[in-house]
Amino acid sequence: MTKLTDFYFKLIKLIGYILPILLVLLLAYNHIPGFKKKVQIAAVDKMGDVGMKRIASNPEAKGSVAAEFINIPIEAREISEGIWQATGVGNAHLITTSGKDVLFDTGLATQVPKQMNVLNEAVSNLELSHIIVSHSHADHSGGTKFWQEEGIEIVAHAEFEEEQRYLKELEPYFWHRNRTLFPFMPEEPPNIGLIATGGVIPTRRIYNGQPYKFSQGGVDFEVHALPGAEGADNIVLWLPQKKILFSGDFFGPLFPQFPNIFTMRGEKIRKPVEYVNSLKTIIALDPDMIVPSHKDPITDKAVIESGLLKIRDATKYVHDKTVEGMNAGKTVEQLMREIELPANLALTQEHGKVSWAVKSIWEYYATWFHFDKTTELYAVPQSEIYKDITTWMGDEIPALADQYVKANAPEKALHLIQMLLHHDPNNISALSVQKQALQQILERAEATTNNSYEIYWLKYRIRDAQSKLDAQ
Numbered sequence: 001m002t003k004l005t006d007f008y009f010k011l012i013k014l015i016g017y018i019l020p021i022l023l024v025l026l027l028a029y030n031h032i033p034g035f036k037k038k039v040q041i042a043a044v045d046k047m048g049d050v051g052m053k054r055i056a057s058n059p060e061a062k063g064s065v066a067a068e069f070i071n072i073p074i075e076a077r078e079i080s081e082g083i084w085q086a087t088g089v090g091n092a093h094l095i096t097t098s099g100k101d102v103l104f105d106t107g108l109a110t111q112v113p114k115q116m117n118v119l120n121e122a123v124s125n126l127e128l129s130h131i132i133v134s135h136s137h138a139d140h141s142g143g144t145k146f147w148q149e150e151g152i153e154i155v156a157h158a159e160f161e162e163e164q165r166y167l168k169e170l171e172p173y174f175w176h177r178n179r180t181l182f183p184f185m186p187e188e189p190p191n192i193g194l195i196a197t198g199g200v201i202p203t204r205r206i207y208n209g210q211p212y213k214f215s216q217g218g219v220d221f222e223v224h225a226l227p228g229a230e231g232a233d234n235i236v237l238w239l240p241q242k243k244i245l246f247s248g249d250f251f252g253p254l255f256p257q258f259p260n261i262f263t264m265r266g267e268k269i270r271k272p273v274e275y276v277n278s279l280k281t282i283i284a285l286d287p288d289m290i291v292p293s294h295k296d297p298i299t300d301k302a303v304i305e306s307g308l309l310k311i312r313d314a315t316k317y318v319h320d321k322t323v324e325g326m327n328a329g330k331t332v333e334q335l336m337r338e339i340e341l342p343a344n345l346a347l348t349q350e351h352g353k354v355s356w357a358v359k360s361i362w363e364y365y366a367t368w369f370h371f372d373k374t375t376e377l378y379a380v381p382q383s384e385i386y387k388d389i390t391t392w393m394g395d396e397i398p399a400l401a402d403q404y405v406k407a408n409a410p411e412k413a414l415h416l417i418q419m420l421l422h423h424d425p426n427n428i429s430a431l432s433v434q435k436q437a438l439q440q441i442l443e444r445a446e447a448t449t450n451n452s453y454e455i456y457w458l459k460y461r462i463r464d465a466q467s468k469l470d471a472q
């Protein structure tokens with residue numbers, strides 16, 4: 001035999017061994033129940049490891065509050081007897097009973113394999129009757145398709161599918177905005193198999209004002225619809241015997257905090273009065289422990305009691321003052337400057353910011369026509385006459401803007417510079433004044449509310465100005 005014939009002979013023999021194995025695996029993948037899912041979960045686990053490592057090692061992730069969530073180790077901890085929390089970017093909670101068990105929130109798709117593992121290790125014979133999903137955001141509902149099996153009830157708000165639909169339809173738009181604010185995120189949204197966002201179909205829908213109550217294995221469960229927080233589709237789980245409230249994202253990542261009724265990433269405006277009413281429901285429940293789906297449970301009763309009242313009153317205060325100002329004919333900017341929380345209602349604004357809430361409440365009621373400029377009604381933006389103004393002003397704009405920076409009026413400096421950069425985006429003197437004005441606002445933001453979204457945005461704009469300056 002020639003060398004070549006010998007090679008082909010060996011190759012055919014090898015294929016003869018491998019092919020039946022591949023065929024068996026393919027048949028098993030498609031026909032043995034649960035096998036396909038096991039393979040997919042193992043694949044997602046590997047993808048998750050690679051993705052999370054990539055994010056954690058991205059230099060942009062350093063110092064970002066959002067990136068810190070990625071470094072939270074995934075482990076199961078018993079937060080109350082028989083109740084387990086699998087930690088992660090989004091926590092998953094398992095409430096065990098002497099009958100079947102209940103899962104509240106399913107975390108991020110790429111972290112499900114590990115969360116499943118730690119819960120299965122912590123609890124022998126884990127068997128679910130219900131999966132309750134607090135809302136449609138991917139860090140709370142992402143793992144649902146992995147846990148889902150025939151016969152398990154999927155519980156979500158009646159608005160869940162509508163919220164999931166618009167988040168999915170606008171996914172490229174949200175992804176672009178999120179990547180701008182969180183530059184360490186992957187370039188594309190996950191779009192393969194079980195990790196693709198969306199596609200969760202509830203089997204039981206919860207309506208506002210109609211809690212779903214059930215009991216099993218000695219444990220009473222109540223699912224309440226509490227809209228207005230992270231969207232119209234918020235539900236919470238209440239365990240009346242233990243007075244534990246699983247709040248999903250109702251309160252956001254901090255407790256207590258001023259609520260985030262406006263999101264910079266561009267979701268729908270959240271209804272402020274609905275939020276206050278939902279808070280009243282929680283206050284009436286009188287929880288001893290609040291378990292959010294991010295970070296640690298809150299167990300200090302005094303902190304819970306005073307926090308709930310403060311959030312309710314602060315939100316109502318900002319709402320009522322905005323409405324009062326609208327009726328008095330004030331502009332939205334006037335109200336953004338004027339309305340501040342009184343000292344007894346002071347709350348951190350690291351997540352939700354009062355002046356942005358004022359603007360959101362104004363636009364929630366009045367939408368986009370501010371009833372002063374006729375041009376607002378038409379599709380010709382002010383930027384179309386920027387060139388006329390800047391030509392007329394000649395080279396004076398950067399110097400004038402610089403004076404505003406020196407006078408500690410960086411917003412006015414930005415107004416001027418925006419006109420020039422609109423048609424001359426690489427103008428060096430304009431870019432350097434712009435950067436100074438942005439830095440001034442950043443320092444002010446860090447020294448006052450320390451609002452994380454404001455800081456992400458300003459840093460992005462500073463990076464952008466710097467990279468244009470570097471390219472000169």
Ligand SMILES: [Zn+2]
Pocket residue numbers: 090137139140249294
């Ligand atoms: Zn969340």
